[in-house]
Amino acid sequence: xxxxxxxxxxxxxxxxxxxxxxxxxxxxxxxxxxxxxxxxxxxxxxxxxxxxxxxxxxxxxxxxxxxxxxxxxxxxxxxxxxxxxxxxxxxxxxxxxxxxxxxxxxxxxxxxxxxxxxxxxxxxxxxxxxxxxxxxxxxxxxxxxxxxxxxxxxxxxxxxxxxxxxxxxxxxxxxxxxxxxxxxxxxxxxxxxxxxxxxxxxxxxxxxxxxxxxxxxxxxxxxxxxxxxxxxxxxxxxxxxxxxxxxxxxxxxxxxxxxxxxxxxxxxxxxxxxxxxxxx
Amino acid sequence: xxxxxxxxxxxxxxxxxxxxxxxxxxxxxxxxxxxxxxxxxxxxxxxxxxxxxxxxxxxxxxxxxxxxxxxxxxxxxxxxxxxxxxxxxxxxxxxxxxxxxxxxxxxxxxxxxxxxxxxxxxxxxxxxxxxxxxxxxxxxxxxxxxxxxxxxxxxxxxxxxxxxxxxxxxxxxxxxxxxxxxxxxxxxxxxxxxxxxxxxxxxxxxxxxxxxxxxxxxxxxxxxxxxxxxxxxxxxxxxxxxxxxxxxxxxxxxxxxxxxxxxxxxxxxxxxxxxxxxxxxxxxxxxxxxxxxxxxxxxxxxxxxxxxxxxxxxxxxxxxxxxxxxxxxx
Numbered sequence: 001x002x003x004x005x006x007x008x009x010x011x012x013x014x015x016x017x018x019x020x021x022x023x024x025x026x027x028x029x030x031x032x033x034x035x036x037x038x039x040x041x042x043x044x045x046x047x048x049x050x051x052x053x054x055x056x057x058x059x060x061x062x063x064x065x066x067x068x069x070x071x072x073x074x075x076x077x078x079x080x081x082x083x084x085x086x087x088x089x090x091x092x093x094x095x096x097x098x099x100x101x102x103x104x105x106x107x108x109x110x111x112x113x114x115x116x117x118x119x120x121x122x123x124x125x126x127x128x129x130x131x132x133x134x135x136x137x138x139x140x141x142x143x144x145x146x147x148x149x150x151x152x153x154x155x156x157x158x159x160x161x162x163x164x165x166x167x168x169x170x171x172x173x174x175x176x177x178x179x180x181x182x183x184x185x186x187x188x189x190x191x192x193x194x195x196x197x198x199x200x201x202x203x204x205x206x207x208x209x210x211x212x213x214x215x216x217x218x219x220x221x222x223x224x225x226x227x228x229x230x231x232x233x234x235x236x237x238x239x240x241x242x243x244x245x246x247x248x249x250x251x252x253x254x255x256x257x258x259x260x261x262x263x264x265x266x267x268x269x270x271x272x273x274x275x276x277x278x279x280x
Numbered sequence: 281x282x283x284x285x286x287x288x289x290x291x292x293x294x295x296x297x298x299x300x301x302x303x304x305x306x307x308x309x310x311x312x313x314x315x316x317x318x319x320x321x322x323x324x325x326x327x328x329x330x331x332x333x334x335x336x337x338x339x340x341x342x343x344x345x346x347x348x349x350x351x352x353x354x355x356x357x358x359x360x361x362x363x364x365x366x367x368x369x370x371x372x373x374x375x376x377x378x379x380x381x382x383x384x385x386x387x388x389x390x391x392x393x394x395x396x397x398x399x400x401x402x403x404x405x406x407x408x409x410x411x412x413x414x415x416x417x418x419x420x421x422x423x424x425x426x427x428x429x430x431x432x433x434x435x436x437x438x439x440x441x442x443x444x445x446x447x448x449x450x451x452x453x454x455x456x457x458x459x460x461x462x463x464x465x466x467x468x469x470x471x472x473x474x475x476x477x478x479x480x481x482x483x484x485x486x487x488x489x490x491x492x493x494x495x496x497x498x499x500x501x502x503x504x505x506x507x508x509x510x511x512x513x514x515x516x517x518x519x520x521x522x523x524x525x526x527x528x529x530x531x532x533x534x535x536x537x538x539x540x541x542x543x544x545x546x547x548x549x550x551x552x553x554x555x556x557x558x559x560x561x562x563x564x565x566x567x568x569x570x571x572x573x574x575x576x577x578x579x580x581x582x583x584x585x586x587x588x589x590x591x592x593x594x595x596x597x598x599x600x601x602x603x604x605x606x607x608x609x610x
Binding site: 112115116118119120121122123124125127128129131132152205209210212213216217218219228231234235240241243245248249251252253255256257258259260262263264267 | 291292294295298299302303306307419422423425426427428429430431432434435437438441442443449536538539540542543546547550551561562564565566570573574576577580581584585588
C-alpha cells in the first residue's frame with residue numbers, strides 16, 4: 001500500500017513540482033541567512049542600488065540588503081505557516097473528532113462554536129487583537145492565527161468522522177471496551193490520515209497569507225523581518241513611486257510561490273491518495 | 281425552512297454577541313494599557329497634566345466602574361449607535377467617520393465579489409475537461425489565488441499606474457476635484473476605482489475558476505451524467521446539468537470566503553490609499569485611535585453577517601431541497 005502511494009507520488013507532476021518549490025524556499029530560508037555576517041535590517045550598502053553581483057536583490061532606500069531581508073523573511077514566513085497551521089489543525093481535529101464521534105448535545109455545542117468562529121471575519125479579529133498588543137512576535141501572531149482559522153477544518157473533519165463512526169471496526173472497538181480517545185486515535189484518525197494531511201497543508205498556506213496581510217497593515221512582529229513586513233516597508237517608503245521594483249517584487253513573489261506550491265502539492269497529493277482522481 | 285432560517289439567525293445573533301464581547305474584552309484584558317499608550321502618544325511632560333488626562337481617559341473608557349457595569353454600559357451606548365469619538369479626526373464621532381468610508385468599500389467589494397464569482401464559475405465550468413484550456417487555467421488559477429491581495433495591487437499600481445501612467449494610484453478621485461455629479465468627477469471616480477477593483481477581481485477569480493473546474497470534473501463522473509450520455513444527450517445539456525449541481529457548493533463557498541474577500545479589500549485599499557474602511561483601519565492603527573478601530577471592526581462584522589444572511593436566502597432560492605425540508609445544506 002505504502003509503495004503504491006510512493007509509486008504514484010513520484011509520477012505525479014503537480015506533487016513533484018510543488019515539493020521542489022517548497023524545498024528550494026525552505027533551503028533558502030534555512031541556509032540563506034548563514035551567508036551574511038550582518039542582520040537583515042542593517043544598513044550595509046548604498047541606498048536604492050538595483051540588483052547587482054554584490055546585492056542580489058538590490059538595496060532599500062536606507063541601504064538595507066533586500067536579499068538578506070528576503071531569506072530571513074522566508075524563515076519568518078515558514079515559521080508562522082507551520083506554527084499557525086499546526087495549531088489550527090490541532091484545534092480543528094479535536095473539535096471535529098469530538099463533535100463527529102460523540103454526536104448529540106456535544107456536537108450541537110461544538111457545531112455552534114465552529115459556526116460562530118467561521119462567520120467572524122478572521123483578519124479583522126486579528127487586527128484588533130494585534131493592535132492592542134504592545135510587543136508582537138511571530139509566535140504570538142501564529143497563536144492567534146491558529147486560534148481563528150480552524151473552523152472549516154473542524155467542519156470537514158466532523159463530517160468525515162461522522163461517516164466513519166458507525167463502521168463495523170469502530171463498533172467492534174467500542175464493544176471491546178476501548179476508550180473513546182483511543183478509538184478516535186487508533187481507529188478513526190488513521191482512516192482519514194491523508195485527509196488530515198491535506199487539511200494541514202491548506203491551513204499552512206492560509207496562515208502564511210493571513211500573516212502577510214497583518215504584517216502589511218503594520219501589525220507584524222515588532223522585531224525582525226518577514227516577507228509581509230518587507231511589503232509594508234516598501235509601500236510605506238514609496239518604493240513604487242521611486243521605481244524600486246526590486247524591493248517589492250521578491251517578497252510578494254516569494255509568498256505567491258510558496259502558497260501556490262502548497263496548493264498545487266495539495267492537489268497532487270489528493271490525486272495520489274484518491275485513485276478516482278488520477279490522470280485518465 | 282423556518283428551522284433553517286431560525287438556526288442561521290440564532291448563529292448570527294450569537295456571533296454578533298461574541299463580536300461585541302470580544303470588542304469589549306480586548307482593551308481590558310490584553311497585556312498593555314490603552315490609556316497609557318494614549319498618554320505616551322500625547323507626549324505631555326507635566327505630571328499634573330498627565331494625571332488629569334489619565335483621569336479623563338479612564339472615565340471616558342469607564343474603566344473606574346465594576347466590570348459588569350462597564351459591560352452593560354458598553355452595550356447601552358452601542359445600541360444607541362454611540363461608538364465613541366475618533367481621535368484621528370478629533371471631534372468627529374466614530375460612526376460618522378465610518379459611514380463616510382463605507383460607500384467606497386462597498387463600491388469596491390460588491391462588484392468585485394459578484395463579478396469574480398460569476399465570471400470565475402462560468403469560466404471554470406467552461407474550461408473543465410477541455411484539454412488545452414484546462415492545462416492553462418489550472419496553473420494560472422493557482423498562482424492567482426495564492427497571490428496576496430496587496431502584492432497584486434502593488435504590481436498593478438506599479439505597472440499600469442506608475443510605469444505606464446494609464447491609471448492614478450492614490451485616492452478615490454482627483455485631488456483637484458470636489459465631490460459632485462459632474463461627468464469629470466464621475467470619470468475620475470471610475471478611473472481611480474478601476475485598479476483596486478481589478479486586483480480584487482483577479483485574485484478572487486482564480487479561486488472560483490479552480491473551485492468550479494474541480495466540481496465540474498467530479499460531477500461529470502456522476503451516475504446521472506453517465507445515464508444522460510448513454511441516452512445520447514448532447515454535451516451542452518449534460519454540462520448544464522453538471523453546472524447546476526456544481527454551483528451549490530460554490531454558493532456555500534462564497535459565504536465561507538467572505539472574510540478573506542473583505543480582508544483583501546482592506547489591504548487593497550491601503551495600497552491605493554482608497555478612502556474606505558481599510559484606509560480607516562490603517563489610520564486608526566497609526567494614530568492609536570482605538571475607538572475608530574473597534575467601531576470599524578463592529579461595522580465589518582455586521583456587514584459580513586448581513587452578507588451571510590443574503591447568501592442563505594440565495595441558497596434557498598437555488599437549492600429546491602432546502603425549501604421542501606429535505607436536507608441539502610447544513
